[in-house]
Amino acid sequence: MLREHGDLLAPIAAGGALGSLSRWGLTTVLPHGGLSWPWATFLTNVSGCLLLGTLMAFVLGPWSHTRYLRPFLGVGVLGGYTTFSTYELETYVLGGHAPALAMLYLLASVVAGIGAAWLGLTLGRVVVLDTGREVVVDGIDPDLDPDPSPGQAQEDR
Structure with a gap:
């Protein structure tokens, strides 16, 4: 596997460094006191x-043939930028002193994260479609047929 994908390590590492520095910058601007809402992580x-x-709208559309963009931006930059471990730790610490706030933080983070991912994909698809490109996966436009039967997908090709 390393032989096939070894060339992706440098873009991922460079992206991870940039993403981690971005997260550090945000936590510096919005420090967390421990018993309040952890705004920086949220x-x-x-x-x-x-x-x-x-990013996924573009990776599935006009940038689908780029080898290094998704590993650099998705795995590297955004993987280094986002933080599940800090989210868990802050939830645990809040739970010891303010269980209701911890539960609210836990749920709000998940709901807001899923909503933001959906919004980003939707807005990205609008931009991609405005450029005249289609967001197509394996020859199927997910907007037209989100759950095609296997035989139908073959007929459409």
């Missing part, structure tokens, strides 16, 4: 979900 993860959704 905003980091939600904005990362939005950007990842947008």
Whole structure:
């Protein structure tokens, strides 16, 4: 596997460094006191979900033939930018002192993250479609037929 994909390590590492520095910058601007809402992590993860959704619209559309863009931006930059471990730790710490706030943070992060990913994908698809490109996976436009039968997908090709 390393022989086939070894060339992707440098773009992923470079992207991860940039994403991690971006997250560090946001936590510096919005420091967290421990017993209050962890805004930096919340905003980091939600904005990362939005950007990842947008990126997927382009990776499935006009940028589908680029080898290094998705590993650099998706795995590297956004993987280094978002943080599940800090989200878990902050939920745990809040749970010891403010269980209701911890539960709200836990749920709000998941709901906002999923909503942001959906919004990013939707907005990205609008932009891609406005350029005249289609967002197509395996010859199937997900907007027209989100769950095609296997035989139908073959007939359409």
